[in-house]
Every structure is written in structure tokens, then in C-alpha cells.
Amino acid sequence: MTTVAAKPATMAQALTRAMRDAMAEDPTVHVMGEDVGALGGVFRITDGLVKEFGEDRVTDTPLAEAGILGTAVGMAMYGLRPVVEMQFDAFAYPAFEQLLSHVAKMRNRTRGKMPLPITIRVPYGGGIGGVEHHCDSSEAYYTATPGLTVVTPATVEDAYGLLRESIASDDPVVFLEPKRLYWSKSQWSPEAPAAVPGIGKALVRRAGTSATLITYGPSLPVCLEAAEAAREEGWDLEVVDLRSLVPFDEETVVASVRRTGRAVVVHEAGGFGGPGAEVAARVSERCFHHLEAPVLRVTGFDIPYPPPMLEKHHLPGVERILDAVARLQWEN
Amino acid sequence: MTVQELPGAGAPHRVTPPPAWRPRMEAAPLLPDPEPYRVLGTPAAEELDPALMRRYYAELVRGRRYNAQATALTRQGRLAVYPSTVGQEAAEIAAALVLEEQDWLFPSYRDTLAAVARGLDPVQALTLLRGDWHTGYDPREHRIAPLCTPLATQLPHAVGLAHAARLRGDAVVALAMVGDGGTSEGDFHEALNFAAVWQAPVVFLVQNNGFAISVPLAKQTAAPTLAHKAVGYGMPGRLVDGNDVAAMHEVLTEAVKRARTGGGPTLIEAVTYRMEAHTNADDATRYRTDAEVEAWKAHDPVQLLERELTARGILDEEGIREARDAAEAMAADLRERMNADPVTDPMDLFAHVYAEQTGRLREQAAMLRAELEAEGE
Numbered sequence: 201m202t203t204v205a206a207k208p209a210t211m212a213q214a215l216t217r218a219m220r221d222a223m224a225e226d227p228t229v230h231v232m233g234e235d236v237g238a239l240g241g242v243f244r245i246t247d248g249l250v251k252e253f254g255e256d257r258v259t260d261t262p263l264a265e266a267g268i269l270g271t272a273v274g275m276a277m278y279g280l281r282p283v284v285e286m287q288f289d290a291f292a293y294p295a296f297e298q299l300l301s302h303v304a305k306m307r308n309r310t311r312g313k314m315p316l317p318i319t320i321r322v323p324y325g326g327g328i329g330g331v332e333h334h335c336d337s338s339e340a341y342y343t344a345t346p347g348l349t350v351v352t353p354a355t356v357e358d359a360y361g362l363l364r365e366s367i368a369s370d371d372p373v374v375f376l377e378p379k380r381l382y383w384s385k386s387q388w389s390p391e392a393p394a395a396v397p398g399i400g401k402a403l404v405r406r407a408g409t410s411a412t413l414i415t416y417g418p419s420l421p422v423c424l425e426a427a428e429a430a431r432e433e434g435w436d437l438e439v440v441d442l443r444s445l446v447p448f449d450e451e452t453v454v455a456s457v458r459r460t461g462r463a464v465v466v467h468e469a470g471g472f473g474g475p476g477a478e479v480a481a482r483v484s485e486r487c488f489h490h491l492e493a494p495v496l497r498v499t500g501f502d503i504p505y506p507p508p509m510l511e512k513h514h515l516p517g518v519e520r521i522l523d524a525v526a527r528l529q530w531e532n
Numbered sequence: 533m534t535v536q537e538l539p540g541a542g543a544p545h546r547v548t549p550p551p552a553w554r555p556r557m558e559a560a561p562l563l564p565d566p567e568p569y570r571v572l573g574t575p576a577a578e579e580l581d582p583a584l585m586r587r588y589y590a591e592l593v594r595g596r597r598y599n600a601q602a603t604a605l606t607r608q609g610r611l612a613v614y615p616s617t618v619g620q621e622a623a624e625i626a627a628a629l630v631l632e633e634q635d636w637l638f639p640s641y642r643d644t645l646a647a648v649a650r651g652l653d654p655v656q657a658l659t660l661l662r663g664d665w666h667t668g669y670d671p672r673e674h675r676i677a678p679l680c681t682p683l684a685t686q687l688p689h690a691v692g693l694a695h696a697a698r699l700r701g702d703a704v705v706a707l708a709m710v711g712d713g714g715t716s717e718g719d720f721h722e723a724l725n726f727a728a729v730w731q732a733p734v735v736f737l738v739q740n741n742g743f744a745i746s747v748p749l750a751k752q753t754a755a756p757t758l759a760h761k762a763v764g765y766g767m768p769g770r771l772v773d774g775n776d777v778a779a780m781h782e783v784l785t786e787a788v789k790r791a792r793t794g795g796g797p798t799l800i801e802a803v804t805y806r807m808e809a810h811t812n813a814d815d816a817t818r819y820r821t822d823a824e825v826e827a828w829k830a831h832d833p834v835q836l837l838e839r840e841l842t843a844r845g846i847l848d849e850e851g852i853r854e855a856r857d858a859a860e861a862m863a864a865d866l867r868e869r870m871n872a873d874p875v876t877d878p879m880d881l882f883a884h885v886y887a888e889q890t891g892r893l894r895e896q897a898a899m900l901r902a903e904l905e906a907e908g909e
Contacts, residue, residue: 256699261726262722262725262726262729264722264725264726266688266718266719266722267688267719267722267723267725267726269688270685270687270688270689270691270692270719270722270723271688271689271691271692271695271723271726272692273688273689273692274688274689274690274691274692274693274694274695274696274706275692275693275695275696276692277671277672277677277689277692277693277696278692278693278696278697278700278704279696279700280696280699294718297682297685297719298685298688298719301682301685302682302685302689305666306678307884307885307886307887308666308884308885309666309667309678310666310667310670310671310678310884311665311667311880311883311884312883312884313667313670313671313672313673314670314671314672314678315887346885347885347886349886369887370887371886371887400890446890447886447890447891447892448890448891448892450891451891
């Protein structure tokens with residue numbers, strides 16, 4: 201194999217490449233969804249796949265999310281590995297009965313006899329100026345559903361590595377794609393992609409000593425930026441990227457917080473019942489004697505996703521994170 | 533502003549559509565016959581295959597007895613619930629018998645009898661309703677999908693499986709069962725639409741038994757028949773007497789053959805009646821009259837076949853007795869095995885959630901194991 205030198209590649213390109221490579225290696229991998237064929241998806245994530253693999257394996261379906269996921273269940277029952285695209289976060293909701301009642305439970309209902317290896321790609325989150333129903337952070341619905349694996353990459357490398365692993369997984373995976381990072385770039389070689397840790401492993405993206413920012417997906421770059429800005433205030437922040445919400449890598453998170461003694465969880469989804477609530481609870485349970493301050497959360501407000509001209513007020517930004525970090529100077 | 537003042541007023545309201553804008557097929561051939569198709573009691577019954585009909589008779593008698601036994605088991609507390617198919621045995625059994633070994637059955641929660649008629653051990657088929665696990669059998673081994681409790685959600689599974697089989701070059705047909713109430717669900721629509729667009733080898737069997745729990749068909753749909761719904765999807769719709777097992781066999785066989793030979797899906801409406809309540813938890817006297825139930829008794833699927841076969845000399849007293857004896861033996865065996873307390877394993881709670889247990893589940897499993905050990909001490 202000729203190794204192609206790393207050059208700037210986008211997360212979108214890495215995702216496309218992940219599907220392409222998975223399809224080339226495994227004839228049971230099928231891509232399906234609305235507009236995934238000739239158009240290559242509205243975000244062009246499936247670009248070129250139908251030309252290479254044909255309409256039997258890259259299928260433009262009727263416009264019906266329950267039908268898309270429901271037929272994918274049947275295809276998986278017959279031994280295929282469907283990779284389903286839900287065009288936007290909120291468009292996936294009509295498929296929730298299939299997701300909750302069947303996709304998440306089939307392994308359990310059949311005592312392990314009928315696992316469903318389905319990957320459900322969901323472009324999610326805000327920050328792209330999308331109108332209503334195009335920017336939801338829906339991760340809590342998925343993480344609250346036993347039987348689903350929930351993954352969200354924040355880097356080009358992870359986009360490729362985690363999607364390959366999701367497709368290879370014998371369990372259904374909700375693969376949340378932070379759509380505002382689709383065009384983020386990295387030095388990356390599509391012919392020899394860097395190996396990344398698998399599903400269920402969090403990563404320390406930036407080492408630090410004074411507090412830990414725990415985050416994932418679209419909020420990772422914001423947290424890294426905040427960590428740089430915090431240096432001026434004398435704060436040396438560690439940043440943990442969860443990468444996988446279910447399973448949740450408690451050990452990496454707990455080890456980091458025990459080192460730093462302070463923690464802020466950051467995500468776009470609303471705070472009430474959001475993934476940050478779970479992380480904060482676990483950190484409190486396991487790091488109580490190491491904590492110098494309460495675990496804080498910086499999240500989207502507990503509101504329906506706002507119109508695009510107001511979203512900047514809703515999304516957690518650097519300032520809001522720095523304010524939280526300042527509040528960690530808890531004394532007495 | 534009135535209509536006349538609107539910009540463009542005065543132009544023709546209807547413009548001539550461009551040539552590409554036209555229906556893709558003639559509607560008439562897709563329309564179901566106005567009356568349910570029947571064989572028993574008509575001249576067509578002369579063509580019946582005696583051996584096949586004797587087999588159907590034995591299965592119907594066994595099915596009736598199975599329904600009675602399962603209902604009795606709910607009274608004894610051995611089943612949490614049982615949705616009876618008394619009166620619907622012809623449709624249930626024909627659905628199972630028209631399939632070949634490689635085909636798949638997608639039953640709803642009411643279709644235990646179809647699963648049993650396909651060869652599933654009655655005890656395994658009743659696991660869901662007894663409550664010791666959700667699915668008591670390996671779906672792949674029997675090619676029977678798990679009994680589906682949410683309405684119509686198994687229909688898209690049937691479409692996807694049939695589509696996948698065709699992509700792999702396998703001559704597999706999926707037969708999916710749903711009730712009249714289930715036809716109002718969105719998944720019914722999406723499944724039929726996908727099946728027709730993909731020309732998937734699927735047969736949709738609607739058992740119109742008159743009621744969705746208590747809601748009668750007239751409040752469920754405004755369509756002339758449920759079979760008419762097929763037309764809008766571009767597939768044939770067949771209306772058949774669901775209590776006439778010979779008619780059910782013929783119509784289902786034709787639809788299965790069409791699916792297997794690349795002719796695409798069919799929607800079949802079997803007109804039948806649920807003689808008992810929705811389940812043992814239901815009070816059917818609140819929403820229907822005894823007179824209505826009595827009228828349907830005269831159109832009982834077991835009696836219809838028995839009358840036809842005895843009149844034609846295909847079945848005699850001995851044949852009837854043999855069928856009843858076999859049914860009694862099945863019931864006795866079922867009763868005996870269902871009276872044994874099922875063995876459950878609490879650790880199963882954590883065993884089949886993911887291929888590999890998460891850390892959280894390992895912790896919770898350890899907690900339960902410790903509780904069990906403490907109880908055991």
C-alpha cells in the first residue's frame with residue numbers, strides 16, 4: 201500500500217472515507233437514508249459512495265425516518281450492517297419508536313440471539329446558523345436509552361476511527377456528528393489513518409494542573425480555546441474529551457479530577473438531565489475528598505433551540521467557561 | 533383584497549401540466565374486489581386438495597384448543613395475559629402454512645398461534661406472555677421475528693429483511709401480520725411505501741377482526757376496505773374472508789408466489805372477528821352486543837371447514853375424532869409444561885444489553901449478585 205503523506209483533511213472527508221473503507225472491506229455494509237445517493241447527503245458526507253458501490257448498497261430511501269430505521273432493523277436481522285443517515289438531529293425524532301422499542305432492545309429481547317449492528321449517523325448541535333429543527337443537541341435522549349452506544353467525535357482522526365469502529369460494532373451505535381466541526385481540518389492521511397483509542401475511551405486533549413474541563417463533540421474546540429485564554433489568569437486547565445457518552449469512561453475523568461481537584465463539564469445540550477448531570481454526579485461520588493470546589497456545569501440553556509440570530513447567546517462560549525473557572529476559586 | 537384584485541387574476545386557474553406529469557399506472561387492476569373472496573360453500577370448493585384440507589382441519593382444531601388452553605392458563609395465573617385468536621384461527625394458520633422453510637414470519641403480539649402453527653414450541657411461544665423473558669426462542673433458528681407488542685412497528689422490519697434477502701439473491705419471502713387498528717399507525721404506511729418502492733418480497737396480512745381493543749373499524753378508517761389502502765402504494769390489495777381457510781390459503785399462496793417471483797408486495801385484508809375479548813383484562817360487553825357475536829358464531833372457521841369437508845366426504849367421524857384427540861394431547865402437554873414454575877436467572881438482566889458489558893453494568897451486576905448471595909445466606 202502506498203502511504204499518502206498527511207495533508208489538511210476535513211472531518212467530513214474523514215467520515216466519507218470511513219464509510220468507503222468499511223464498504224470496501226465488508227460487503228455487508230450498506231449506506232441508506234434520504235439524499236445519500238446522487239446528492240451525497242446534504243452535508244456531502246456520503247459523497248461518491250453510490251458511484252463506487254452502486255444503488256443496492258448506497259440507497260436513497262423514501263423520506264421517512266421511521267421507515268429508514270425500521271427497514272434497517274430488518275436488514276440487520278438478515279445479516280447486513282446498515283449505516284443510516286438521519287439528515288439532521290431533530291429529523292430523527294419520527295424514528296424514535298423504532299430506536300427505543302426495537303434497535304436498542306433487540307439483543308436484550310432475544311437473549312443475545314439477534315444483535316443489531318446498525319450505525320445511526322446523526323448530524324447534531326448548533327453553531328451553523330440553522331433554522332428551527334436543524335440544531336438540536338439530542339444526546340440525552342440517546343444516552344438515557346439502555347442498549348444504545350453513543351459516540352461523538354471532535355477531531356478528524358476520531359471521526360474516521362470511531363466511525364470505523366461503530367460500523368464494525370455488533371451493537372447499535374448512535375454516531376453523533378458535530379455538524380459545525382464538519383469543516384474543521386487536521387493533518388491527516390486517508391491511506392494510513394492514525395490509530396485512535398476505541399469506543400468507550402476518553403482522552404486528555406490538553407494536560408493541566410489547576411482544573412479539568414470535561415467535554416465532547418462541538419464543545420471541545422471551545423474548551424481548548426478557553427484553556428489557552430485561562431493561562432493569562434494563571435489557570436492551567438486540563439481538557440478531557442469524552443468521545444463516547446455510552447459507555448462513559450469514568451476512570452479517565454475521575455483520574456483527571458483527582459489530579460486537578462476541580463471540574464467543569466461543558467456541553468451544548470441543556471443542563472437539566474443532560475450528560476453533564478451524570479458526569480458531575482459520578483465525579484462527586486468518586487472524587488469528593490479530592491474536590492476543592494463543587495463540580496460546575498456550563499451548558500446550553502434549558503430552552504428549545506433558539507433561532508439562529510440568538511444562538512450565540514445560548515451556546516457555551518469561552519467567556520462562560522472562564523466565568524465558571526473563576527467560580528472554582530472556592531474557599532472555605 | 534378580493535380574489536379578482538390579486539396579481540395574475542384573470543389567468544386560467546388550471547394550466548396544462550407538462551407531459552411527464554401523469555399517473556404511473558392504471559388504478560383499476562390494483563383495486564380489490566368489493567366482496568371478500570370465498571371458496572368454502574362455493575363451486576370453487578370442488579377443486580380443494582383433500583390432503584391439504586385435512587391437514588388444515590387438524591390445525592384449526594388444534595388452534596382452537598390452543599386458544600382455549602392458553603386462556604385457561606391466564607385464569608390459573610400461569611400467563612400474565614393472553615390475546616385470544618378464537619374465531620381467527622383460519623387466518624393465523626394459513627399465514628404459517630403458506631410459508632416455506634426459508635421464509636420469515638413477522639407476528640404481532642396476538643399471533644402466537646401463527647408462530648405455533650409454523651412449528652414453534654408452544655411453551656417457547658408463550659414466554660413473552662408468561663413473563664419470564666421477552667422472546668423465548670431464537671428468531672433466526674425458526675425464522676420467526678419476536679412477537680411484536682408496539683403496533684405495526686414490525687412491518688418495516690419485514691420489508692428490510694425481505695429487501696436484504698433479495699439483495700443477497702435468496703428467494704426469501706417475509707409475511708408480516710398486523711391488526712385493523714395497526715393500519716392507522718405511521719409505521720404501517722411507511723412499511724407499505726418502502727415495500728412498494730423497493731418491490732420487496734413481502735406479504736402484508738391485515739386481520740380485520742372488527743375492533744382495536746374497543747374501537748370499531750368504522751372509527752378506525754374511512755376507507756371502503758383496508759385492502760383499498762394498497763392502491764395508493766402501488767401494490768395489489770386483496771379482500772378475503774378470513775374465516776374461510778381455503779380462501780385464505782389460496783390468496784396467501786398467490787401473494788407469496790408473486791413476492792417470490794419478483795412481483796413485489798401484496799396487501800391482504802382478512803375479514804374476520806375476534807370472538808373473545810381483546811385480552812383477559814378487557815370487558816367486551818361494553819362495546820359490542822351479544823347478537824353481533826352470535827351472528828359471527830354461525831360463520832366459525834372450524835365449523836365452515838368441517839361442514840364443507842364432511843359434505844364432500846373428505847372428512848368423516850373418525851377424522852374429526854383424530855383431530856380432536858391430537859388437539860387434546862397438545863393441550864395436556866402444554867398444560868403440564870406450563871404448570872412447572874419457569875426458571876429465571878436474575879443475572880440475565882445484565883447479560884444481553886451490550887455485546888460487552890459497560891463498567892456501569894458490571895457494577896450493577898456485582899451489586900445484584902451480592903444481594904442474591906446475602907439472601908442465600
